[in-house]
Amino acid sequence: MTARTLPVADATSVRRFLRQVAHDHRGELARTLALYGLAVSSGLVGPRLLGDLVEDVRDGTTAGHAAVVVSVLTVFILLQAFLTRAAFRAAGRLAATVQGEIREKFVDDVLALPLAVVERSDNGDLVTRASQDTSTLRRALQLAVPQVTEAVMWIVLSFAALLLVSPLLSLALVIILPPLVWVNRWYLARARDGFLREAAASSGITEGLDATIQGAATVEAFRLEEHRVRRGERDTQAWWEAVSYTLRLRTVLYSVEEFLFTLPLAAALLLGGYAYTRGWVDLGQVTAATLYILQLMYPLETLLDWVGGLQQGSASLARILGVADTRPEREPAEPAAITSAELSTHGVRFAYDEGPDVLHGIDLTVRPGERIAVVGPTGSGKSTLARLLSGIHPPREGTVRLSGTPLHELPSHDLRRHVVLVNQDQYIFGGTLRENLELSAAGPGQDADDAAVWKALETVDAGAWVEALPDKLDTAVGAGGEELSDAQAQQVALARLLLADPRVLVLDEATSQMDPGSARHLERSLATVLEGRTVISIAHRLHTAYDADRIVVMEDGRIVEIGSHRELISQNGAYARLWTSWL
């Protein structure tokens, strides 16, 4: 199995998503845009009034008249400030809502990822999407989008105002449009990849440093100091190179744009001067037009500042949405009635991706309440069988049925009410210990009573250390809370399993992190509690096998022996050899 990264949504689906969002919130969106329009319009009154005033002053006017005009100007400025604030508030509210929706959709998408995809994807990728990409997106939604909206509005309306003042003088602005459009297209065509590379390089640094910190003990023991330092140098150099590329792109864009900003000013003066001498325009018009163009410098700067932010935001959005771009795992089906815990496989063959088959025709029927141990050398297909029996992967050929219903026809949530898998990977979720114990599809969920929780903890030998925690069951654990050891995490996983109390339990080396003595003790107490449940254990410790009703011995993806400990010992085959070597 090789690690995969999850897909990234293409530009079309990002656009489709944005259109959908715009449609869903069209009311708020329209309101926000209207507020921006009004705010900017009030800002555009200033130059016009000033232009008229210049004309009046030139023709001779009274201080009283000037004072009135300036008061009107001030009122509009206040209005503009107030409207801008209102517009930003509306935009902020909208952004918070949209961001919340995206965040929740992301979590839903992740939770619905086909298990087969989860099993082989590198979780670093998902972590980056969950943390870095969502915060980049927030920056884009809360800051870049409103700023850019305002700037675009400002540019469009300034142009309209300019047309009103003097269509002739607006030509000064028109001349810069073609090169402006061209350079932006040139830039946008290249920027996305550049920024994606930059983001990848910067998460490379984080990963490298994170590994150095987390593995500091290993670094010291294996004397990897120089090696890690060099890795840090390589990562930072790679970041530098990625930034250099986007910097080159931005240099071209900014050079052209910065120059283009001044060009219309000079053009307006030249054109204005000429038109004025010809009597086509008056001084007030020239002043107003020049001021409009001068004022445009700020929204254009804003646009430049935030285009990068929008780019990064859309790259992040593409990565967040990309999670949903995996085929739906199973067709939603009618929840079938699961009446018994009989689990059976018939002619099951399986291969990872396009690889060779790793299971070659497995036929196995596990009777309700039976305890099965699967043993065999590494690579014989034990864990793969566990994954198939718990419905993580559908078989390539053949069927796996629970109470007669093929597992892949059961909706995931229903399936987990009956069949639960615990493997050697353990993880403690941030939250209280109780919350961690209650996470499961089956069982009492949020309503587990204390007595049941404590009983489960006692059974997995975790009672003592939980008792010693500062807030007992309500102690915060996981990220930001008490740190639990790997062995404790496995105990939590098993206690969770006991609370869930499903019909079928698949345990894939679920006690591997414990020392052998404790593991043995725990498994014995589990066995008593799980009386009557169907238990399939994959284990390399043979006392698990000894306890089982039947032992399945696997070699090279096939079942070579099946029977009780006694039967297999007397057969004197593979299991018997294993048993003697182990003792």
Place this chain on the structure above:
Amino acid sequence: MQRIPELGPEGLRHRSAAAFVLALIGKQKAATAWGAVTSTAWMTSQAMIPVAIGRAIDLGIARDDGGEVIRWALVLLLLGLVRAATGIAFFRHSVITRVVSGALTVRMVTRHVTRLGAALPRRKDADDLIATATSDGITIGDGMLYAGRIIGATAAIVVVTVAMLTVSVPMGLLVLVTVPLLTGLSSLLLRPLHARQDEYRELQGKLAGRAVDIASGLRVLRGVGGERQFAARFRVDSARLRVADADVSRAEADLEGSRILVPGLITAVVTTTAVLLAVGHSLTIGQVVAFYGFATFLILPLTDFMEGMGSVTQMLVAARRVTRLLNTEAREVSEVTADVPGTGGEAHLTDGASGLDVPPATFTAVACADPGDADALARRLAGFEDTGDPALGGEPLSSLPVSVVRSRVLLGLNSDRFFAGTIREELAPDGTAGADRITAALEIACATDVVDALPDGLDARMTGRGRTFSGGQLQRLRLARALLADAEFTVLVEPTNAVDAYTEYRVAENLARFHDGHPAGRSTVVFTVSPLLLQRADRVAFVRDGRVTAAGTHDELLRSHPAYRTLVARDDVSQVGK
């Protein structure tokens, strides 16, 4: 391709935050000077644009003088060119400074963390450290970027002041009083914003934690079907975050409003006065326009100045965190490793407190009745603890340089991790071992099949935590890596507890055969209770209550020590289930 400046062996000075920032600047002296120059030229040329417009109106347009109009339009164009060119130069400089400063900080932190080594995870604030190390580099870079802008902004403010006072003293004074006053007032709005942002960040951190949880714990979650409960909890938190988010944006909106209001009010005050003066003919129309332009322009350097001060403050805070980390005492990582006093495999590795004695060139196993003892004893033997009087060749470990101890005694734990890289690199970093040695080590560790199953073999890449391998596969790779490290004493704790009995048996066999070949005085010490390993060891030490209570071969101990038998023998399974 330009390169990031080398750190040099002594690195950057870091006695204090200021010293560290100065050292960063010191690494980029020419660039810093260039940044100050370009930033000043950029801001100044922009400040002069209103003057040119005013002149064009007064001297040209108002007087119907086409020549003057053209002249001032050209001046304007020239200013625009200078502004564009210096603006770009400064922009490039600031991006480069940001990256270089960030990169140098990351390199310093990396170097220091490797020196802290095993002492690091025991620091309570290890989590903070990761956040610190990655984001502080960027914060410092941002601060450096703004340092240049502050210089430019100051220059521009000075130039505009002089220009205004030259045109009209009362007007100039008016602008000089109103602009800083109103801008200062608007900065008061930053305080509630920051408070809200802190609150938001806290919630956001919590939610990001949940999102990371789901990414890391997804396998577990889906194995038990806890998705709905998880999603429900996430939604509750997410709803609270939405509220906090809207609060932040309200505060941000206040700031945006003031961003319009303050310059607007300044413009109103300045324009009113200018127009009144113009009505009284003490100011020309062009000068009115110029003052309007000055007033609107001045906001830019002033906000830059204030934002810049904020960023510089944050930079110092970040630099303080970084220097605090850099100033934690680290062990010496020196090149002494080259001249380790050679013993040619004659030294014993001993632990005074427990009485454990590991002779040279042996395969020794240690069975501890209490699993906690195994860990402590192994750490002591490898010189990771200062207690227990461990010694190498009679020399107390504490008296030997740490680097000497590390090069002669290797501690391999199951918590050891891999780093993202090719398998070859992970097993033998920097080509310390050739392909034949790697193959041999993989064979001993029974890990040949793990590598063979990969499409690129040794050149396949593995992820940081080796997620794509099973626990047993990782353990075998770890064993191969430990063997390749080629230490005089290789101390391993339960190196086979995640592999199946078949493989464990083969590993034990291989290790024994390896030692039968007397490999250049090397010893392997295995802490285990697995009979498969114990029975193949040359010698077994049985530890109870922290002391070696018996030593001999596995079979001898089985016969003579019932307590040992209870600990390691598996025949008691016959009692289970009866």
